[in-house]
Amino acid sequence: MKIYNTLSHQKEEFTPIEPGKVLMYACGITASGDAHVGHAYQSVVFDMISKYLKFRGYDVKYVRNYTDVDDKIIAKAAQLNKDPMEYAEYIMEKTDKELAELGSAKPTVQSRATESIPDMLQFIQTLIDKGFAYATPEGNVYFKVSKFPGYGKLSRINWSENRDGVRKEVEPGKLDDKDFALWKAAKPGEISWDTPWGKGRPGWHIECSTMAMKFLGKTIDIHGGGRDLVFPHHENEIAQSEALTGQDFSHYWMHNGLLKVNGQKMSKSLNNSIYLADLLKEYKSDVIRFALLRTLYRSDINITDELFPESEKHMYRFYQIFKKIQEKPVSGQEDVTDKYVTQIEQDFIQAMDDDFNTSELFAKLFGWMDFLAQELANKNSPYILSKIVAKLKELFAILGLLQREPEEFLSFVRHKYLAKTGLSEEEILKKIQERAEYKKNKQFDLADGIRNQLAEQHIALQDTPAGTVWDIEL
RNA sequence: GGCCGGUUGGCAGAAUGGCUUAUGCAGAGGACUGCAAAUCCUUUGAUGUCGGUUCGAUUCCGGCACCGGCCUCCA
Numbered sequence: 001m002k003i004y005n006t007l008s009h010q011k012e013e014f015t016p017i018e019p020g021k022v023l024m025y026a027c028g029i030t031a032s033g034d035a036h037v038g039h040a041y042q043s044v045v046f047d048m049i050s051k052y053l054k055f056r057g058y059d060v061k062y063v064r065n066y067t068d069v070d071d072k073i074i075a076k077a078a079q080l081n082k083d084p085m086e087y088a089e090y091i092m093e094k095t096d097k098e099l100a101e102l103g104s105a106k107p108t109v110q111s112r113a114t115e116s117i118p119d120m121l122q123f124i125q126t127l128i129d130k131g132f133a134y135a136t137p138e139g140n141v142y143f144k145v146s147k148f149p150g151y152g153k154l155s156r157i158n159w160s161e162n163r164d165g166v167r168k169e170v171e172p173g174k175l176d177d178k179d180f181a182l183w184k185a186a187k188p189g190e191i192s193w194d195t196p197w198g199k200g201r202p203g204w205h206i207e208c209s210t211m212a213m214k215f216l217g218k219t220i221d222i223h224g225g226g227r228d229l230v231f232p233h234h235e236n237e238i239a240q241s242e243a244l245t246g247q248d249f250s251h252y253w254m255h256n257g258l259l260k261v262n263g264q265k266m267s268k269s270l271n272n273s274i275y276l277a278d279l280l281k282e283y284k285s286d287v288i289r290f291a292l293l294r295t296l297y298r299s300d301i302n303i304t305d306e307l308f309p310e311s312e313k314h315m316y317r318f319y320q321i322f323k324k325i326q327e328k329p330v331s332g333q334e335d336v337t338d339k340y341v342t343q344i345e346q347d348f349i350q351a352m353d354d355d356f357n358t359s360e361l362f363a364k365l366f367g368w369m370d371f372l373a374q375e376l377a378n379k380n381s382p383y384i385l386s387k388i389v390a391k392l393k394e395l396f397a398i399l400g401l402l403q404r405e406p407e408e409f410l411s412f413v414r415h416k417y418l419a420k421t422g423l424s425e426e427e428i429l430k431k432i433q434e435r436a437e438y439k440k441n442k443q444f445d446l447a448d449g450i451r452n453q454l455a456e457q458h459i460a461l462q463d464t465p466a467g468t469v470w471d472i473e474l
Numbered sequence: 475g476g477c478c479g480g481u482u483g484g485c486a487g488a489a490u491g492g493c494u495u496a497u498g499c500a501g502a503g504g505a506c507u508g509c510a511a512a513u514c515c516u517u518u519g520a521u522g523u524c525g526g527u528u529c530g531a532u533u534c535c536g537g538c539a540c541c542g543g544c545c546u547c548c549a
Contacts, residue, residue: 009478009479026549027549028549029549030547030548030549032547032548035549036549037549038548038549039549040549041549042549043549045549070547071547072547072548152477155477155478155544155545156477156478157476157477157478157544157545204547225549226548226549227479227543227544227549228543228544228547228548228549229548229549230478230544231477231478231544231545232544232545232546233548255549256549257549258543258548258549259549260542265542265543266548267547267548294486294487294497294498295486295487295488296487296488299487300480300542300543302486304485304486306485306486306499307486310486310498310499313499314498317513357488357489359487359488359489359496359497360488360489360496360497362488362497362498363487363488363496363497363498364496364497365497366497366498367497370514373513373514374514374515377513377514439508442508444508444509447508447509448509448510451510451511452510455510455511460510460511460512461510461511461512462510462511462512462513463507463508463509463510463511463512464512469512471511471512473511473512
């Protein structure tokens with residue numbers, strides 16, 4: 001299988017360090033606020049990757065961290081007049097719940113920065129001993145970037161020609177403005193840990209390197225995160241890790257794209273975030289995951305007003321097809337069905353093996369769904385449709401899609417829209433009865449009047465051989 | 475200013491040195507229907523620009539234009 005490696009800027013054949021095993025680390029969330037859809041994207045992408053690798057037979061160890069101490073958390077907690085650790089704890093619990101509802105499995109190890117402080121201190125001390133880092137009288141410890149020749153290999157940043165845009169922030173004791181903090185001295189009253197350099201707390205980058213090595217080893221197979229982390233976070237992780245061990249930190253670097261809202265970058269500073277909790281109130285996880293995975297994981301996604309509704313429409317149709325198949329008496333031939341099922345799995349693997357090409361996969365999914373719909377209409381279908389559905393459910397569990405009871409999904413959506421119209425099911429059924437009378441008397445104008453009136457409220461009436469039924473109009 | 479990425483039909487979004495450039499939405503036509511809707515079937519429509527390499531380029535290379543990201547907290 002092929003994986004796009006940010007280090008080489010191209011797709012590479014994936015070869016793990018140890019055959020059959022994958023060591024993967026993905027940078028998670030700083031617990032400084034509610035999770036937004038960007039966090040959801042990262043979680044969905046790496047969840048999918050780890051599940052697919054497992055499906056392909058790898059023994060996957062996937063570590064994902066929470067940053068539970070940093071400037072933002074301290075600032076936010078102070079603003080709320082809360083203890084920073086308690087505040088971080090609250091955010092992490094909330095986020096865990098939301099991500100679970102989103103359908104992302106817990107990583108093999110979910111680590112927290114504050115649980116690995118001694119490991120970080122040792123990491124930093126070794127860097128100092130090796131001459132890669134220095135402590136300042138203020139109690140900060142910086143990594144000496146000029147000592148690490150490979151600096152910039154991930155982000156291809158070129159310091160000698162990159163002076164203009166750099167923030168010239170005064171940090172006393174820092175020898176070179178490209179050096180970055182491994183350890184930060186605590187301001188009076190701030191949360192801190194005792195160290196040989198004074199009271200302080202970790203710099204941002206050190207925790208990921210430390211935890212990746214602690215749980216996975218000196219060299220790992222895949223390291224990932226959002227693309228906004230390439231520089232400086234991942235570049236700095238490489239520098240400090242490889243300075244420490246003298247070996248490659250990670251063989252493959254994978255970065256998911258970023259989210260935009262109506263064409264504008266979504267960021268903390270612009271304050272235009274869409275929060276996961278709000279999204280989950282409105283949409284089932286299938287809808288969100290489908291929307292996020294329709295494009296390649298490396299691409300940016302622009303969230304428009306149509307993105308989630310359109311995705312919901314597709315999922316509604318898919319579950320409707322599944323439901324009809326559920327209700328259909330089972331018939332068909334094993335051998336013919338098995339052949340089709342095998343083909344589905346082959347096509348699935350072919351798309352996913354190509355750097356997790358979910359876009360191509362969904363193109364095929366639409367084809368499979370069309371096929372099911374066709375065969376559903378075919379009275380003499382030679383296929384055992386429920387068996388095909390079972391295979392689709394098995395495969396799409398990897399993406400966290402189509403796992404629900406169809407009726408659960410359908411009625412959720414139906415009731416959501418019904419609530420918006422203010423109509424009850426009883427009222428609609430009454431109107432259908434009323435209209436049936438008009439129809440019987442061939443008073444089509446009056447019958448159509450009722451139908452149009454309901455249509456305005458996005459309730460569609462459908463005259464079927466079995467009578468008139470209603471459905472929401474998405 | 476530096477680095478990176480992008481520019482595919484009305485929109486979204488894959489792929490590819492030639493064979494029909496996916497898929498979804500929208501549009502068109504049809505089946506079905508009292509008429510519709512839903513559903514199903516069929517279908518129109520695109521590779522920013524200028525050069526180069528090549529028998530042949532949307533695809534490879536280079537210039538240009540435009541857009542975006544990063545260089546500062548960020549998934």
